[in-house]
Amino acid sequence: MGVREGFEELYGTAPDGVWAAPGRVNLIGEYTDFNEGFVMPLALPHTVVAALARRDDGVLRLHSADVAGPVVELRVDALEPLTDGSWGAYPAGVAWVLREAGHPVTGADVHLSSTVPTGAGLSSSAALEVVTALALDDLYGLGLTRPELARLAQRAENDFVGVPCGVMDQMASACGTEGHALHLDCRDLSVRQIPFDPASQGLALLVVDTRVRHALGDGAYAERRAGCEEGARQLGVPYLRDVAYGDLPAALARLSDERVRRYVRHVVSDDHRVDRVVALLDAGDVRAIGPVLTEGHVSLRDDLRISCPELDLVVDTATASGALGARMTGGGFGGSAIVLVEASEADTVTKAIEEAFDAAGFTAPRVFPAVPSAGARRLG
Template sequence: MPEPDHRARTLGSEAEAAFRSEFGAAPALAWAAPGRVNLIGEHTDYNDGFVMPFALPFYAVAAASKADAWEFHSTFDGGRTVRPGSLGGVEGWAAYLAGVAWALNESGYEVGPARIALHSDVPQGAGLSSSAAIECAVLLALAGLHGHDIARDEAARIARKAENEYVGAPTGILDQSASLLCEAGRAMFMDCRDLSREQVPFRLEDEGLTMLVVDTDAPHRHADGEYASRRADCERAAELLGVASLREAPDGAAVGDDRLDRRLRHVVGENRRVADTVAILKGGAVAGIGELLTASHVSLRDDYEVSSVELDSAVDAALGAGALGARMTGGGFGGSAIALVEAAAARKVETAVAEAAAAQGLPAPRVSAARPAQGAHRVH
């Protein structure tokens, strides 16, 4: 097992301290699971296409011990402790913990009551998979307490079951897979049709580069209805083309409807951009992916229509300040953008993004430098 990530180890110590303070004893173990950013490959997952996430150096940590009754404590939300009488009907942040326990039992991995202290520095509401990080950390902690050795692929399916069927969020499996399976220094190329994957070298520092993650602090406006609309558009386009999914659509395909053809053009083009990104990274020329990132954003903005004024501001300002490439990341309508920059220019780009937001009266963005971090691992 790899050595714990330094940041994860620090958060693990903080989670253990919170456990001791709340429950009066040391936890039996603690697991950390990261948030993620999608390098490229957006709105392709439900079209059986290609995605390419990497884990962020932000982690959720679950410190846990067996107990006589369920007790959930978090260091956020005012440091509350929730003591549900059963695993049914739990709401708020505690629903992710109860949901994972429920999903494990439903999947044949029996787990009993436990005390869990949850600590996380994954930004919430930024489109960086804070909920998946929590689910994966809790799942591995509960599995460890009860001696279950669960393959990471299956763990991702169980965590998604918790989010889909217990919490009620209709997410795919990308977020949980990234949190559990990504590796340090690599981006994970995944085929969403068969869930096969390949770890592709993505060592920014070798070329003097860094990746900036820009949390625009913008809410995901109308996201649920718009996501459903985009998915329906894709399904209709596939039906008109006579294919099972837009993964099978050839280059240049069209159905004669302007809106559907724009959705189709994005999905086909985005799959091609992911494949091109893989080829460039395998060749060791990280800077060469910049144009593909920017082309992805243009397609998401114009053809898929899922960007926002905040995301466009961040991308345009980053490119104007010299970024090699930039794009929105995640589902859109708010959330975060990424920018590939020369490390020496990172401060200039960050300043430009902040000034552009201020000039338009937008929320002040939070910018952090990211590296491809280690997937879920034990920290105690």
């Protein structure tokens, strides 16, 4: 059953519209967004689709086709931050943050369905927030820009759900473009669409969902963010983005805390890796980004320490089986890795990864191509 039909069956009337927002996978630049640095995500074809109808009685009704349970009914004027991890906190948080910003949101009926894998580090939560924000913006004629929608969605996750994420995921979902990666400056939210079409070069970018479920609300993400902020404070800069790559050795020598030093080294070097990937893609040399991806994984594994055995096994097996490069992507502690391969070798590398997981006694991974796709949009 489609989302529109599901809405009609649930609420007994037709929705005012149907919207979609994609998940994302990040090509390079991890834990750099909240340091006001640079990232390069791309929108996936997997989306959260939402049917909505405006209400003017202050009632917000939420339902997901993917989660067992009745319609969740809330009062928009009584919304308060929820940190219980429930899926409804994400769309409710968007309604809350819009009202907090002074926008006259007076309720809605919402029905959702998602093809974005949850817990896989592919930003299912950001897609849920962005599709809700875009729909409410349309329904209420708020006239918000895509970066404004992304910022509001980020604030919903930060202040309502309680996850201190950066803005990359929401910007990727809101602003992605088919056949491109999004070069995002997280300081001013300026974007540049970088042509990235692996298939046209005889390549494939695979996503390997390890099926190890991560939860960024468990404190590990927040601890690393706090460590980065402490590093910036000790170095006397507003954010780690303000430490030039050429000055990194001198900056590290000034830090006495080994943990903070590792975090700083990762962030500053990953910003530099984003620059390198941009230059290579601008030159049309997609294959050459492979080693930069692998180098990024080593930094995430050894300096940020957010990998896990399953992610490391993907990267090690892929590169040993002929992949051009691989790295974990997303918040870490599980989730997914990306693998850049010659298209002719995709099946061979995939089989090697599946066999390695089986031999290690791990749950079989899910492998699929990452196709750079369109961002959030109205479907009808």
